Amino acid sequence: MAKTKTAKFKESIGLDIGNHSIKMVHLKKLHHGFKLVNYEIQSTIPEGIEPILSDLSPDRFAPILASILKSLKLNPKKIKHIVSSIGGDNTSIKQIKTIFLPEDELESALFFEAKKHLPISGAEMLLDYQVLSVEEKTNNMNILLASATKKLLQEHTNILTSIGLTPGIVDLESLAVANSFTLNTFIEDGVYVILNIGAFKTNMVIYGAKTKFFARDIAWGGYNFTKDIMKQKKMSYEEAEKYKFEHGLKKEGTETENSSLILDITEKTTAEHITQDVKRSLRFYVKEAGSSDFKKILLVGGGAKLIGFPEFVEDQLKVPTEIYNPFVNLDKVEKFSDEQNPQLALALGLAMRPE
């Protein structure tokens, strides 16, 4: 996650295969930083039909991916540097502390540790780690430990190879979310919370240059906001999705703003579920990491565009909250000069990743 590393590639493609939509960004490496050349977002879900996650087939991704490449005029066989990601329940990332261990002992100790977070047999696990620092006084090592199942990675690379792409680096989603911020922005001291609000989940990342890295997924996203509207307004999925885009958490017409879309009094709304989950994690983080200097909550992902949500989060969590513009310090070709879509943050974090 170091900011100073320079990338060797000249052009790069960041690919975020989300359950709702596939996002691809095409960047050119400049002497300092990057230039946005092109991007594309395409939905993987038929329009107007309520998506049931468990019914959606992984077969739907390859044709959409092929269509994106076509629209960006990219030949899959000629792409040299592509970075994509995997995430969800079959992945885990955690910063841990261990006593100093030589490399040969470290790997097996970390394997044992990783199994606690991803309870699968060793043969099914992939492990990666990065030694972040060795504390001089105690000789303890701070390590970022990432693990995933082999099956998940295989499924992911199959999507790419099926349309002629050669998979490159595959990162974990939460690392890419952090990178979209850290590789692009001057970061002051303190702790930042990044929420990547997708359709069926929200990646939460807590990052500070001098504090512990923390990441977890929250099982709520844009889809759940639509479900709230369907219930509350007795609308079809299609109507509710349209309503969500137009009004977000705000009420129509002259009615005053109501940030949380009240359902039955006993039922929590999605906005409440997400903020309460974040609150719990922040409390846990303060205990674990001993740091409570929360500077900002940054919202990215398609769900970040929900009208009224930044205000709701800020009100509930009492931390300044804003939609993060992942293109803030990037050069852009003319037609994208105003580009700031937060839905592209993860893909951008992937494309900017040093080799």
Ligand SMILES: Nc1ncnc2c1ncn2[C@@H]1O[C@H](COP(=O)(O)OP(=O)(O)OP(=O)(O)O)[C@@H](O)[C@H]1O
């Ligand atoms: N302008 C908008 N206002 C409100 N919601 C929006 C807006 N634009 C997109 N969304 C919502 O964002 C979600 C899609 O976001 P995104 O592309 O980040 O998800 P995904 O990565 O495909 O999903 P996941 O991360 O869960 O796999 C959908 O629920 C969609 O309704």
Ligand SMILES: [Mg+2]
């Ligand atoms: Mg996503």
